[in-house]
Amino acid sequence: NLPGKVALITGSTSGIGLSVAKKLASQGVHIGLNGFAKPEEISAIRKEIENQFKVKTFYHGADLKEGPQVKSMVQETSKALGNVDILVNNAGIQYIESAVNFPEQKFNDIIAINLTAAFLTTKYTLPQMLDKNWGRIINIASVHGLVASVNKCAYVAAKHGIVGLTKATALEVAKTGVTINAVCPGWVMTKLIETQIQQRADQYKISFEEAQIKLLEEKQPSVTPVQIEQLGDLITFLCSDSASQIKGSAYTMDGGWTAQ
Ligand code: NAD
Known part of the structure; x- marks a missing residue:
């Protein structure tokens, strides 16, 4: 069901996001990239994906801390590739410090990038998905969306938030062909x-x-x-028709972390 679909993957210039981009491209999905990297790195990523998988790519350098940039990323990606069918909210940053010493600006930035940006991309892509009555939103949360660790108050708050956002938005569209789920890696x-x-x-x-x-x-x-390719496989499964009744879930892939 995936060839010819359009995915927008935030924070896809490295790590998990880049791996997911390649995995979806290998299934014939056109890829909207986002994230920070040098221009030559971005064009190398685009060339590699286009040549290897024969799909179209588009890059938007939105800083996800900035709401208006998130909106224009969705608009410009849709204009370049077509309406977004698959949204992977992956971009995220970490900062480790006790709450007492946690810089306030850093806290706000983590909430903005790791949580608010996912709300905004959801808000702007959902109407496109509902129009077609098909869509997949996958929010990359973390085990820290389910349990906490010390000195990560902003990250844990944002990741618990994104699990909540996943459940709430999944319920809003439960009767449609759009599914919204979270993935919680260790x-x-x-x-x-x-x-x-x-x-x-x-x-x-x-x-x-x-x-x-x-x-x-x-x-x-x-x-x-966890290997990044294993996460790519889980996300591809969540995009498949077999996963159409998985709604509002938070899938762990954590080597047993949250089983303890
Ligand atoms: P990474 O640092 O390799 O990638 C993060 C991506 O986000 C990069 O492309 C970066 O450019 C982008 N990014 C950062 N700030 C941004 C901003 N303001 N605007 C736009 N893009 C921005 O990290 P990763 O390990 O691949 O993490 C990806 C996601 O997976 C994150 O949400 C992270 O919290 C989550 N996660 C990672 C792990 C892990 O062990 N690596 C575990 C659980 C969850």
Whole structure:
């Protein structure tokens, strides 16, 4: 059911978002990219996807902290590729600090990027999906949408928020062909967690590998990171017709983190 459909994937210049973009492109989906990267990196990503998968791509550099830019990203992507059928709200940032010392601006930025932007993209793409009576919105939450960890108050608040947004919006369109779900990964090997591993390695004066095992052991019973391709497969499944009755769910892929 996917060839010729149009996906908009926020934060798709690296990590999970880029992997999902490639996976959907491999199914014949035209890809709207977003996120920060050097112009030459963006054109290399676009060329690779277009040449390998023979689909169209479009890039919009919206800073998702800025509401009007989110709106123009949706408008311009639809103009370039056609109405959005699949929306993957993936962009997210992290900041680690106690609530007492948490910079207020940082808190607001995390809520804006990790939560409010997903509300806005949903608001602007849903009418297009409802017109066709088919659509998929997949919100990349986190285990931190279901449970908390210390020193991540903004991230945990935003991720719990996006699970709530997923449920509320899924109910609004439950009778239609549009489904809205969240995905809740545990540790996935990307830049976002490499930074956290490196910080630990520096703090405890241990190797990157030792720091990685320590980080995983604390929370993820499998002591194995989730591979970005595995998330891409889950998201592709959620886009399939087999998943048409999965609505408002929060799917974990976390090596057992939230089973404890
Ligand atoms: P990443 O840092 O590799 O990618 C983040 C993407 O978001 C990049 O493309 C970046 O340019 C973009 N981005 C950041 N700020 C932006 C802004 N203001 N406007 C537009 N784009 C912006 O991180 P990742 O690990 O691939 O994370 C992707 C998503 O998965 C995030 O929502 C993250 O919270 C979630 N997640 C990651 C993990 C993990 O272990 N890596 C676990 C659970 C959930």
